[in-house]
Amino acid sequence: EPEVTQTPSHQVTQMGQEVILRCVPISNHLYFYWYRQILGQKVEFLVSFYNNEISEKSEIFDDQFSVERPDGSNFTLKIRSTKLEDSAMYFCASSGSGDIEKLFFGSGTQLSVL
């Protein structure tokens, strides 16, 4: 079964540093997303991306966050200057044009900001 791949599985960084989280969505999917889950809290939407541009973003997705599809296979989330409160599990997801609402999630990157 095709799957969404995320790297790294764990990322530890110092406050103020930049981090890039990487994702390889399912190959024939056109819609891409980032979600996050702070420990003990619910999964929250960050951003959706289609046709090389952001479709929608949440209040969480401020100027410190950016997304990019640098080539035909990767989808990245960059946090420019990390804060302690950015510590969370970040999930990438993708969906296909046949069933846009059916999201497939990657296994996540656990980001720890010290």
Place this chain on the structure above:
Amino acid sequence: RKEVEQDPGPFNVPEGATVAFNCTYSNSASQSFFWYRQDCRKEPKLLMSVYSSGNEDGRFTAQLNRASQYISLLIRDSKLSDSATYLCVVTRTGGTSYGKLTFGQGTILTVHP
């Protein structure tokens, strides 16, 4: 009021039991409804979509009541492997608002021998 509210549980049931989870949502414009399952520190996985007519997948039955803005999930003949957190999810479709899932806090289920 939270957009999606669930009883957090935990529900502790013996193998073979029937257990029901409830969920309410606040936005009447919500159009699509799902139950996801999340194992500890893992990604959410789609369990099933929820329709007004009700739908069943093996031991799992989901129901939607749009008038009451209420969603339910029934698990029959619980297995140890059903132990997980069950997430109620709603979404609105239209314009650029696709794939923007709103998750509930989740209901924890533990099935014991």
